[in-house]
Each structure stands twice: as C-alpha cells, then as structure tokens.
Amino acid sequence: xxxxxxxxxxxxxxxxxxxxxxxxxxxxxxxxxxxxxxxxxxxxxxxxxxxxxxxxxxxxxxxxxxxxxxxxxxxxxxxxxxxxxxxxxxxxxxxxxxxxxxxxxxxxxxxxxxxxxxxxxxxxxxxxxxxxxxxxxxxxxxxxxxxxxxxxxxxxxxxxxxxxxxxxxxxxxxxxxxxxxxxxxxxxxxxxxxxxxxxxxxxxxxxxxxxxxx
Numbered sequence: 001x002x003x004x005x006x007x008x009x010x011x012x013x014x015x016x017x018x019x020x021x022x023x024x025x026x027x028x029x030x031x032x033x034x035x036x037x038x039x040x041x042x043x044x045x046x047x048x049x050x051x052x053x054x055x056x057x058x059x060x061x062x063x064x065x066x067x068x069x070x071x072x073x074x075x076x077x078x079x080x081x082x083x084x085x086x087x088x089x090x091x092x093x094x095x096x097x098x099x100x101x102x103x104x105x106x107x108x109x110x111x112x113x114x115x116x117x118x119x120x121x122x123x124x125x126x127x128x129x130x131x132x133x134x135x136x137x138x139x140x141x142x143x144x145x146x147x148x149x150x151x152x153x154x155x156x157x158x159x160x161x162x163x164x165x166x167x168x169x170x171x172x173x174x175x176x177x178x179x180x181x182x183x184x185x186x187x188x189x190x191x192x193x194x195x196x197x198x199x200x201x202x203x204x205x206x207x208x209x210x211x212x213x214x
Contacts, residue, residue, distance in 0.1 A: 005043045007033040013054050017101045020108030021051050052116045058102035062124035065092055070131045078138035083192045085132065086160065090188045094163050094178060103164060132156060139199045152199055159191045 011032035015024045026040050026047050033039075044050040069092075071084040096103040109117050132153045137144060162169075169176060178187045 004033070004035050004039055008035055008039060008043060008050065009053060009057075012050050013057065013101065016051060016054055016108070017105045020105075020112060021047075021114045022112055048115065051114065055105070055116055055120055058105060059120060059124050061102050062120075065089075066124070066127050066131075068092075070128065073131075073134060073138075078135045079196060081135045082132075082139070082156070082196060085135070086156070086192045086195075087185070087188045090160050090163060090191065091184050093160050094165070094184055096164055129153060129157075136199065139196070140203050144203070148202070152195070152202075155198070156191070156195050159195070163187070 008029060012024075012029050015028055015032060024047075026037060029047075029050065030037050030039060040047065040050055044053055069085050069088040071081045073081055076084075093103075106120075109120070133149055136149050136152045136156075140149065163177065165177070178184045
C-alpha cells in the first residue's frame with residue numbers, strides 16, 4: 001500500500017509539473033504509476049486531494065527556502081537583511097530548473113489557479129513578502145507609504161525572478177543567465193546595490209525640502 005501511495009505521488013508530481021492540474025487526468029496518473037483507477041480515491045480522496053499532497057511537498061521546499069533566505073531582523077540592520085535575502089534567494093531561482101520543480105508547477109498555477117493555490121500563497125509566499133515589507137520599511141524610516149513600500153518589494157522580487165530559467169529570454173538576450181558562483185554572486189550584489197540605491201534616493205527625496213511649482 002505504501003509503495004502504491006508513493007508511486008502515485010511521484011507520478012502526479014511529474015505530470016502536474018509538466019502539464020498543470022487541469023490537463024492531467026486520474027487515468028494519466030494511475031497509468032504512469034502502474035496502479036488501478038481506484039487507488040487515487042483510496043489514498044487521496046480524489047484528483048484534487050492528490051494535487052494538494054503534491055503541493056504540500058512543494059510547500060515544504062518553500063518553507064525551507066524561506067528559512068534559508070530570511071536573516072533574523074533582530075540583531076541585523078535592514079541593509080544586511082536585504083543583501084542576505086538576495087544573496088541566498090537568487091541562486092535558488094537560477095537553479096530552479098534542477099532543484100525546484102515547484103517553480104514550474106507554480107507557473108501553471110499562475111495561469112490557471114486551483115482551489116488550493118491560496119493556501120500555498122499564504123503559507124509559502126506571503127512570509128517572504130511580509131519579511132521584505134518590514135525590511136524596506138526600515139530602510140525608508142518613518143513615513144513611507146504602504147504603496148511605495150509595496151512597489152519597492154515588487155521591484156526587488158522582480159529582479160530576482162527575472163533569472164528563472166527561460167529559453168525565450170535566452171533568445172532575446174543570449175548569455176544573460178549567470179551560471180558560475182562568481183557570476184551569481186556578482187548578479188546578487190548588483191540587485192542588492194541597485195535596490196538599496198533606489199530606496200535611499202527615494203527616501204532622501206521624501207526628506208528633502210519641497211519646492212513649490214511656479
């Protein structure tokens with residue numbers, strides 16, 4: 001029984017990652033797993049229950065990612081936290097094709113969300129976003145609007161996510177993807193410096209004297 005359970009889970013992970021939830025049938029999964037059709041109902045309830053179990057595997061991966069990228073804010077200043085986040089998050093993004101099947105699954109989710117998508121967002125993605133909101137708020141100091149902080153967080157994330165493996169981008173800009181540890185380190189440093197410089201500039205403009213238009 002345990003062997004069948006694992007075979008179904010492994011087959012579902014592969015198929016859902018390749019095609020997304022909607023384009024995979026129970027028959028596809030049981031055929032891949034060499035199990036009978038009733039096995040999905042017995043072990044997982046239905047296709048959605050099986051998908052939720054696959055997403056749970058991805059959630060464990062994401063929680064480990066969160067733990068490895070978020071430097072405790074207590075005892076560290078905001079700049080240190082931002083640098084640490086980018087330095088540890090970017091390599092995971094760049095190696096997502098070999099280490100993070102969950103990223104491919106999430107591409108399908110973003111195009112066609114399932115009923116369990118919200119749970120993943122709340123438990124896996126929002127902790128990182130809330131962490132960055134706190135870091136950026138500290139960098140600005142008192143008075144920055146939530147909208148401005150949110151846009152800065154989006155910019156930081158977008159710079160990192162640009163480096164998700166993508167054959168189309170390789171056609172647009174050949175050689176754009178960093179591969180070696182040195183290239184990844186330099187790219188992470190650029191993202192951190194670029195982000196910090198932009199936040200500092202906006203913070204200084206906000207604090208500077210206002211000039212009334214004539």
